[in-house]
Amino acid sequence: MPNKITPDRAVTLDDAAGFTRTGDLWLFRGHKPADRAIQVATNSPVNHVGMAVVLEDLPPLLWHAELGRSLPDVWSGDRHRGVQLHDLRAAVTVWAQRYGQRAWLRQLEPPTGPEAEDGVLRTIARLDGTPFPSTAALASRWLRGRVPVRLALTRLALTPSELESAYCAEVLAVTYQAMGLLDGRHQTSWYDPGRFWSGDDLPLAGGHHLGGEIPVSVPTLVARQNSGTPSA
Numbered sequence: 001m002p003n004k005i006t007p008d009r010a011v012t013l014d015d016a017a018g019f020t021r022t023g024d025l026w027l028f029r030g031h032k033p034a035d036r037a038i039q040v041a042t043n044s045p046v047n048h049v050g051m052a053v054v055l056e057d058l059p060p061l062l063w064h065a066e067l068g069r070s071l072p073d074v075w076s077g078d079r080h081r082g083v084q085l086h087d088l089r090a091a092v093t094v095w096a097q098r099y100g101q102r103a104w105l106r107q108l109e110p111p112t113g114p115e116a117e118d119g120v121l122r123t124i125a126r127l128d129g130t131p132f133p134s135t136a137a138l139a140s141r142w143l144r145g146r147v148p149v150r151l152a153l154t155r156l157a158l159t160p161s162e163l164e165s166a167y168c169a170e171v172l173a174v175t176y177q178a179m180g181l182l183d184g185r186h187q188t189s190w191y192d193p194g195r196f197w198s199g200d201d202l203p204l205a206g207g208h209h210l211g212g213e214i215p216v217s218v219p220t221l222v223a224r225q226n227s228g229t230p231s232a
Contacts, residue, residue: 009215010214010215010216010217011105011214011215011216011217012216012217013089013092013093013096013103013216013217013218013219014089016105016214016216017059017060017088017089017092018060019105019107020052020054020060020088020105020107021052021054021107021108021111021112022051022052022053022054022055022111022112022116022117022120023051023052023108023111023112023116023120023176023179023181024051024052024105024106024107024108025049025050025051025052025105025106025108025172025196025210026049026050026051026052026062026064026088026092026103026104026105026106026216027046027048027049027103027104027105027106027193027196027197027213028046028047028048028049028050028095028099028101028102028103028104029045029046029047029048029101029102030047030048030099030100030101030102031100032099032100034047035047035048035099035101038193044192044193044194044195044197045194045197045199046193046194046197047101047193048064048066048095048101048168048193049064049168049169049172049193049196050062050063050064050091050168050172051063051064051172051175051176052088053085053120053124055117058074059087059088059089060087060088060089061074061085061086061087061088062085062086062087062088062091062092063084063085063120063124063171063172063175064083064084064086064091064168064171064172065082065083065084065130065132065167065168065170065171066081066082066084066132066168067081067132068081068094069081070094070098071084071086071087071090071091071094072086073085073086073128073129074086074087075124075125075128076128076129080129081131081132082129082130082131082132083127083128083129083130083132083171084128084129085124085128092216092218093218093219096218097218097219097220102215103215103216103218104213104214104215104216105213105214105216106196106198106210106211106212106213106214107210107211107214108181108204108208108209108210108211109208109209109210109211110207110208112179112181112208115180116179116180116181119175119178119179119180120175120178120179122178123174123175123178127171127174127175130171132167168193169191169192169193169195169196170188170189170191172191172196173186173188173190173191174188176204180205180206181204181205181206181208182204182205183205196210197213198210198212198213
């Protein structure tokens with residue numbers, strides 16, 4: 001089976017999940033007040049971003065942070081808020097059907113190797129279950145990430161053990177650093193979901209790059225509706 005799709009048309013969730021690889025990005029945009037608050041607070045066209053984790057013996061997983069606890073965490077086995085590892089198909093379905101989000105896939109090129117995968121697993125082991133910050137804390141953190149500071153601090157990125165709370169883009173930045181894809185020149189608070197959208201210039205290390213956004217089509221929920229509110 002080919003392992004690459006091109007961003008020229010929408011693909012089904014099953015097809016996208018079948019193609020996705022570790023390090024690929026999954027981006028989401030909604031229109032509820034909480035979604036708009038994240039977009040405004042972080043000056044971003046999207047309000048949520050997660051990363052695919054594809055291991056040999058498991059279905060594709062989504063590594064991300066959110067306020068909800070609607071799905072069991074694959075790593076811990078329980079349901080909790082904050083940083084979570086979910087079945088990818090189930091998570092994207094929840095975000096599309098229950099939260100009313102549009103979804104896109106961006107593929108990482110070229111695919112990563114075993115060392116990067118080890119970095120992902122170490123990060124999951126350290127960050128899974130980390131609490132989620134309030135919207136005010138999120139906005140404050142985003143602003144602090146852009147205020148000029150001394151050169152030594154500019155080059156100091158938070159390590160997973162220093163993160164008392166984390167939101168989705170920070171989790172992704174820490175994970176990409178552990179994979180050797182980001183060099184750590186910016187604090188993790190510098191990253192917001194929009195940094196991982198193609199409209200922003202995000203240089204990656206090791207000759208890697210991210211492809212364009214591929215719209216993902218998720219079946220419409222018919223049986224019931226839920227008013228749950230997600231957050232990035």
